Amino acid sequence: MNSQGLLVELDPRMKIAACLALALTVSLTPVQDHTRFAAYLALLIVPAVLSRLSPIRALKRMLLLIPILAFLILSLFFFGDGPASRKIAVGGGIAIKSILVYGCFLVLILTTGTVEIIRALERLKFPRLFTSLLFFAVRYLKVLSHDVGALRRAAESRSFGKMGRLKEINLLARVMFLQFMRALDRSQRIYAAMLCRGYDGKLGISAGVRLRRADIYFGLAFFGGLGLAMVIL
């Protein structure tokens, strides 16, 4: 988490609900409704500013979107049907919607810890299999990347600095494969450890935490604003 403001204090369930609602509304809004998009942008930016999110950090992360957007828009120009003006309009629409939807999830991620997001998904009754897999991914991605790093260093220490780029890629592929095989072994040991502690398909111990007053006020303000943008503008 990179900020200490309004959104950080809110219940992650409210943030996820707001994020999904805004992303869905943006996706379903016709591309020519520029006023509405401006209102959605305000709904995204105001809480982000109140949360004192670092704009530089947020913009840096937004840069990740550029290659994907460039690929989509160029494909549209090269392979799409219709006149150039229409392609520009559609491309612009894709760009605006993508930036807004990506921005929604970026604000969520920058103001909420990964574990809190998964716990909130569990409380929002997302399928348990899905949330369990997310819990495991969070726990073991670091373990796996640490192991890959160790294997890579072990191989590099015996290459005496003579490894070319191609060999390095080849090595990485082998290390990843080896790690995959080890991960299968590890998964069996983890499953055994789970069985030992009475596992019967249930993971996590989510509590039925109630929303606080601040969460409800935020929800009313956010969904009220979204409703107004959809109905009045």
Add this chain to the structure above:
Amino acid sequence: MSERAIEIEDLFYAYPGEDACLRGVSFSVDRGETFGIIGPNGAGKSTLLLHLNGVLMGEGRVVVFGRPLRKDTVRLIRRQVGIVFQDPNDQLFMPTVFDNVAFGPANMDIDRAEVELRTGRMLDALGLSGYADRPADRLSLGEKKRVSLASVLVMEPDVLALDEPTANLDPGGRRMLIRLLRSIPGTKIIATHDLDMVKELCSRVALMDRGVIVAVGAAQEILADRCLLEEHSL
């Protein structure tokens, strides 16, 4: 309840596609005893531990406090026998310390308040107060081992089985763990190479090699037999 905590008779087990790694293992452990299983790498110690609460079920007889291990008794026996795995990363599969320790009690059909109370008490008892919200991947190995132990002790098992508890620990962490294990009451079964720890903690020992129990007896006698130990790479 029976005076015998664990009775194993003529246990055979082979992993699919491999040679048998347990070949007619028989021994018993008394209630309240601290029992060591020593042997070289690949002797079958870890596989044997997994039979104590039915994670693996080979051919032969496993009886826990007079109750034979079968499919219909396995759930109950898993509550009685807690296993601490060698690699804490296998045991700590949840993101935070609290989640890991609370995992077992949460599967025991007790309410959340009781789960939280037990978990908090166990973290305090093992010197882990203030660790509840720490991510499991940011702990030192010694801390991970203690959290692993807490995650099993919190279920209040009658038998505690530990697989190489001192492996990879620094001397300070090792001493701390041995002190901790000594302070825990109840039946303990420790599979290890660490003969000094066995000398400090165990009253009886079984020496295992290539899936067979080679010798069972008083820890002092077996550990004093240098020829026997060297013959089996110890």
